[in-house]
Amino acid sequence: MSRRAFVRSASLGTLVIALGGAGYCLASEEDEKKARATNRADGRPKLPPGQYLLKRIRPMGGTEGDPSPGGWRLAVSGEVDAPFTIDFAELLKMTQVDQTCDVHCVTKWTVLDAKWTGVKLADLASRAKVRPSARHVIFEAFGGYTANVPLREALASNVMLAHKYEGQPLARSHGAPARIVVPDLYFWKSAKWITGIRFVSSDRPGYWETRGYHNHADPWKEERYG
Amino acid sequence: MAESDAEEGASPPKGAPREAHQGKKKKPQRWRPWLRAMHRDIGYVCVGLTFIYALSGLAVNHLTDWSDGDASFKTYSTSHEMGPLKGEDQAIADDLRRRIGIEEAPREIYRQSPDELEIIFDKRSLHANTTTGHVVDEGQKPRFILRVANWLHLNRGKKAWTYVADGYAASLMVLAVSGMFMIAGKKGLIGRGAVLVGLGIAIPVIYVSFAGP
Secondary structure, eight states: OOHHHHHHHHHHHHHHHHHGGGGGGBOOHHHHHHHHHOBOTTSSBSSOTTOEEESSOOOOOOOOOOOOTTTOEEEEEESBSSOEEEEHHHHHHSOOEEEEEEEEOTTSEEEEEEEEEEEEHHHHHHHHTBOTTOOEEEEEEGGGOEEEEEHHHHTSTTOEEEEEETTEEOOGGGTTTOEEEOTTSOGGGSOSSEEEEEEESSOOOOTTGGGTBOSSOOGGGTOOBO | OOSOGGGGSOOOOTTOOHHHHHTTTOOOOOHHHHHHHHHHHHHHHHHHHHHHHHHHHHHHHTHHHHSSSOTTEEEEEEEEEOOOOOSOHHHHHHHHHHHHTOOSOOSEEEEEETTEEEEEOSSEEEEEETTTOEEEEEEEEEOHHHHHHHHHHTTOSOTHHHHHHHHHHHHHHHHHHHHHTSSOGGGTTTTHHHHHHHHHHHHHHHHHHHHOO
């Protein structure tokens, strides 16, 4: 092999490795153009600035929790009058909603029209009787992971505790058996392997927020880093 | 000793006694060939370990760039069409294990709804629709080399490995120090070598100064 051929092959190999797994589910350029040109009902563009399109959500790691539905428990606590803990069977007995929404990851990929099934966070808050003193919600997950969201945004109608994605039970790498979905913030706020929802009166930056990521995480303002 | 002193600089004229060539000013430096030989042989021994540590170090640094989560495992998802699944949950699970070829016993069998059965294994889950027989088989498969490399890199192995790792670290220090003295003259430690060694030391010092704890 000539030196030039070697350098060319090495460069190509490096490029493939650098692109990693991103290429395997990239959406078409046409879809991306269309998404950039389309606005949501609230007037904001469907594809936030700096994002590109994937066809399906990509699990981004994290300390994997126990995927067993039978062992799952969720504690709703903090600034509430009626704290409670539910198991997976109780979660399934609550009013279930199907929701189609977009997902925006801080690593710049977006998936449009992801389909989720689960329970609205507002319903869980209503059952817990959240006190007026509550201002923020802390999502607590396996391995000590936490994410903070202002109460007003956490109780938005599209925020949910999901146990199905695209009609199938959540995959282990997506947070089985249940995860939070906060579609209008970068997806690190949507804690996987959720174990607790704590309502608090003062803000407590979470796992990534204390490691240099933005405290709020609005994709349309590109609030990636603090 | 593999290399001769001649490699270090000008060689004596053919047939001339070494002492005559070098005169009375300088005695031949006999330590450098020994140093080179030691550096070379320790270097050969360290090749395998260096590859393992370098590969696993890159994996540890770039887990999320390369894979979805732990680079030691590859996430997969496949589907099977098994036809309607009837009977008790345990019987369905046993039947699926037999037909898919899973030897491991499930950690949990969970009836999520009248037509949805979850069968959970250690690193694998089966999501079965008992009415249609559609089974999603998802989980993680180990990547042998990366898993072993990470296992060693993070000292998750048996305690004895700590001694190997310590020995490897000491060998690297020997290589670093002996490497500094392998070449004499301006290309060695009194010339560009000093500048490059300084650069190597400066990189972590500057980084820690600006971004340290």
